Amino acid sequence: MRTVAAISTPYGKGGVAVIRISGEAAVRIASKVFMPKSGIGLDDIPSNTAVYGSFFDSDGIFDDGIVTLFRAPKSYTGEDTAELSCHGGILVTKKLLCAAIAAGADYAEAGEFTKRAFINGKITLSQAEAVGGIIDAKNEKHLAVSLLQSKGALSARIKKLSDSLAYLAASVYAYIDYPDEDLRDIGTEEMKSRLMAIRDDITRLAQTHRYGQAISEGINTVIVGKPNTGKSSVLNSLIGYDRAIVTDIAGTTRDIVTEQIRLGDLIHNLSDTAGIRESDDVIESIGINKSRQAIGDAELVLAVFDGSKPLDDYDMEILNQIRRSGKESCTICMLNKSDLGLVVPSLPFGRQIVFSAAVGIGRDALESTIGDLFGEGDVSSLGEIIVGARQYAALTRAEAxxxxxxxxxxxxxxxxxxxxxxxxxxxxxxxxxxxxxxxVVNEIFTHFCVGK
Structure with missing residues (x-):
């Protein structure tokens, strides 16, 4: 397998930049671009050792820095690896990478170091995906889940399920191969009982995907309501700054305004929509049609009502639109403007909260309600959560x-x-x-950055 190199730190100026080299010729290539101050060659340096010296190319020395050696199999990739740490300037970093390439390394592809760790049996595929999760994490919960899974928490759960199934398969095939010996360890009823337990275990694990997706990719959330219920004020309140224009004029919001925010531990791709009503304004009507479509596409609907006034026909049309879209189970009704007093009775959907964008009432209740809706309370172990769509698809096929x-x-x-x-x-x-x-393996690693 070829020896590869890449810059493993972000592009730009910094205190230190790291070039990683991995493969059979890693130490030899590092020796062609680095001169230890001690005079001892890298071939004679033990594994897991950092060495200070100078980096050079065909034009001579251009920087001082440190080389850290990790010899196979005790390295991240399972191969001989050298990590070259130079000063974090853009020019010096590129110069060091070019020197390594000139010395015999090939440019690494996206995610190639982690892919090699998987190929060499250092990590499982779910652990590799968790490494990507650590890099991409946008909140503490996703980071915690990814860290646990990178250590093998999910892999251990999957292995336990697989081993249980393998035991049943071994019992079946022992009987097939030696029918006269009656080597079956378990009978039909016991096999059925064990399969039911495995099925239930797989089902519980699959049900964590809704929460896993919410902490990683985010929930497609839409704010809907008639004009002047305070939808844009709700958006601004949840975001924490004035993202949408707010006026007393009905129809101010005419297009969809979208931001990604965090509520509690969950990520939301949050969209404010035009108020739904009958309008002769061509531009506003386009926005209203987009609002109706957004309800159908949403994973979570925040239906905003002016809680200080009785419901009218436009409010009822919002409720009917939600019903027609089949979104009753993922709708939260927000009785906004509660600081002005509440006159709205209970609404026909099960989840509703009292809210006031003006004075900040109801955010905690909203976060708690959304957490319950997306299975936060059903998660027993952070390490055993299905985050990715690929994992979920494989698990549902196993369940079937x-x-x-x-x-x-x-x-x-x-x-x-x-x-x-x-x-x-x-x-x-x-x-x-x-x-x-x-x-499948190649597709997973193409989403990694070069250098990881």
Missing amino acids: AVKNALTSLDGFTQDIAGMDVEEAIACLGELDGRTASEQ
Whole structure:
């Protein structure tokens, strides 16, 4: 396998920049661009050692710095690795990388170092994805989940499920291969009982995806209501500054205004929409149609009502639009302007909160309600949360295979159910990388930055 190099620190000026070299020739290449002050060659330097010296190229010495050596297999990639730390100037960093390339290294591809760690068995695929999560984390919860999963928390859970299924498969195939010996460890009823327990465990794990997606990618959230209920004021209140124009003139908001914010531990892709009403204004009507479409596309609807006034026909149209879009279960009704007094009775949806954008009432209640809606209270272990869509898809296929095995046991022999058990094992293997295709693996690592 080729030896590769890349800048592992962000582009720009800084105190220190790091160029990482990994592969069989890593130490030899580092020796061609670095001269230790001690005079001892890098070949004679032990692993896990940092050495001070000078960096040079064909034109001579251009910087002082440190080289840290990690020899296989005790390195991040599982290969010989040299990390070259120079001063963090743009020119000197590029100059050092070019020197390493001239000395025989190839440019690393996006995510290649972590991909090599996976290929060399240092980490599982879910651990590799967690490394990306650490880099991309936008809140403390996502960071905590990614850190635990990078240490193998999710991998351990998947392995336990896979091992349980493998035991059942082994029992089935022992009977197939040696029918006269009756080597089955478990009978049909016990196998069914164990499969039901595995199915329930997989289901519980799959249900964490809704929360995992909310802390990582964010919830597509839309604020809707008739004009002058304070929708834009709600947006500004949640964001923390005046993002949308607020006036007493009905129809001020004519297009969708979107910001990404954090409420509690959850990320929201939050959109304020034009007030829904009948309008002869062509431009406003376009905005109103966008509002109706936004309700259908949303994962969470914040329906804002003026709680200080009785509901009118426009308010009822908002409720009807939510019903027509099938969004009752993911709607929170916000009785805004509560500082002016409340006259609105209970609304026909189960979740509603008292709110005031003007004086800051209701934010904590909103965060708590959204957390409950997206399964925050159902998460028992932060390390065992399904964050990515790929993981969720593999897990749901495993769940379907286990259900098929249970159905097979009702009408067929154990060997027929065994084929479904094997399918479930393969799906779990894909989740963690044991049976993932090369195309899937390559797709995952293309989303990493170069240098990681």
